Amino acid sequence: MDVACLEDVGRKLVFEAGDGTVFITTRPSDVPTYVEAGAADLGIVGRDVIEERRPDVYELLDLAFGGCRMVYATKSGTDPTPGAIARLGVVRVATKYPGCAMAHFTATGRQAEVVKVNGSVELAPLVGLAHGIVDLVATGNTLRANGLVEREPLFESSARLIANRASHKLRAEEIDALTARLAAAVEAAA
Numbered sequence: 001m002d003v004a005c006l007e008d009v010g011r012k013l014v015f016e017a018g019d020g021t022v023f024i025t026t027r028p029s030d031v032p033t034y035v036e037a038g039a040a041d042l043g044i045v046g047r048d049v050i051e052e053r054r055p056d057v058y059e060l061l062d063l064a065f066g067g068c069r070m071v072y073a074t075k076s077g078t079d080p081t082p083g084a085i086a087r088l089g090v091v092r093v094a095t096k097y098p099g100c101a102m103a104h105f106t107a108t109g110r111q112a113e114v115v116k117v118n119g120s121v122e123l124a125p126l127v128g129l130a131h132g133i134v135d136l137v138a139t140g141n142t143l144r145a146n147g148l149v150e151r152e153p154l155f156e157s158s159a160r161l162i163a164n165r166a167s168h169k170l171r172a173e174e175i176d177a178l179t180a181r182l183a184a185a186v187e188a189a190a
C-alpha cells in the first residue's frame, strides 16, 4: 500500500493512493461515526473514544501506539470524593468523557453529577467546578503541573483498528490481509 500521499497533509482531508486506497482524516471522536456508517471501511481510533461512543463496529487489532490511561483524579491531599458522597450524596466530576465517567461511578455504586467540558479538564477541580476529573493521562505532567493526583484507574487506552460490520464481510479478504500485516508490524515493533 502506497502511503506517500499522506506525507504532506496540510488542510486536505482526503488522500488517494495510487493503488485505489482512499485515506480520510477527521477528529478522533468522529472516526467511529464514519466507520459505523460505512463512509470508511476501516478506522484507527483510541480505545478512549470507543469506550465513550460504544460504536457498532468490529474492533480488529490493538495497534499498540498512543498508549495512555483513563483515570479519576482529584486535588492532592485528602481525597474529597468520600466526603462529597457523605455530605451531598453525589460527587461532581468534570470530563470530556461523560459516558466513561458515569459508567465508572455507577459500576462502583456511587452517584456522580457529570459536568461536560471540552478541554483543559484539569482546571475544573482547581476552581471548584468539580470535586474531580475523569481524563486521559499519558506522562502525568498535566496532572502534576496542576496539583492533581490519580485516585482511581478506569482503563488503559491505545490506538485500535476498527472495521465497518458490512465491509468486514464484503471485503473480508482485503481486510484480513491488511490486519495480518498490521499485526505483524505491531509484533515486530514490540
Ligand code: PRP
Pocket (backbone or CB within 6 Å): 118, 119, 120, 121, 122, 135, 136, 137, 138, 139, 140, 141, 142, 143
Ligand atoms: C490530554 C488530556 C490531558 C493531557 C494528559 O489533553 O486530556 O489533559 O493530554 O497528558 P499528560 O499526562 O502527558 O500530561 P490534550 O493535550 O488532548 O488537550 P485538551 O485538554 O485541550 O483536550
